[in-house]
Amino acid sequence: MYLQYLLTLDDDGIELVTNVVQDWCKVHHIPLECERGLDAMRFAVGRTLAGEKSPLALSEAITTHMHLESFRHPG
Numbered sequence: 001m002y003l004q005y006l007l008t009l010d011d012d013g014i015e016l017v018t019n020v021v022q023d024w025c026k027v028h029h030i031p032l033e034c035e036r037g038l039d040a041m042r043f044a045v046g047r048t049l050a051g052e053k054s055p056l057a058l059s060e061a062i063t064t065h066m067h068l069e070s071f072r073h074p075g
Contacts, residue, residue, distance in 0.1 A: 005045045017044045020058045028066075040066060 006014050021044050025032045043065045044058055052058050
C-alpha cells in the first residue's frame with residue numbers, strides 16, 4: 001500500500017503528492033496500485049521531501065524518472 005510513503009509528509013505534501021500522482025497515473029493509464037504506480041508514488045514523496053512544491057515540476061520529474069526507469073528495466 002502506498003500510504004506508508006505518504007506518512008513521512010506533512011498535510012500539504014500529502015495533498016500535493018496524492019493529487020499529482022493520481023493525475024499522472026490517470027494520464028498515463030497506469031493503475032496507482034501497480035508497481036509503476038507505486039514507483040511514481042515513492043519517487044514523488046522523495047522529491048517532495050527534498051523540497052519540491054510545484055505540482056507541474058513534480059509531474060514532469062515523475063515523467064522523466066519513469067521514462068529513465070523504463071530504459072533501466074525494460075519489459
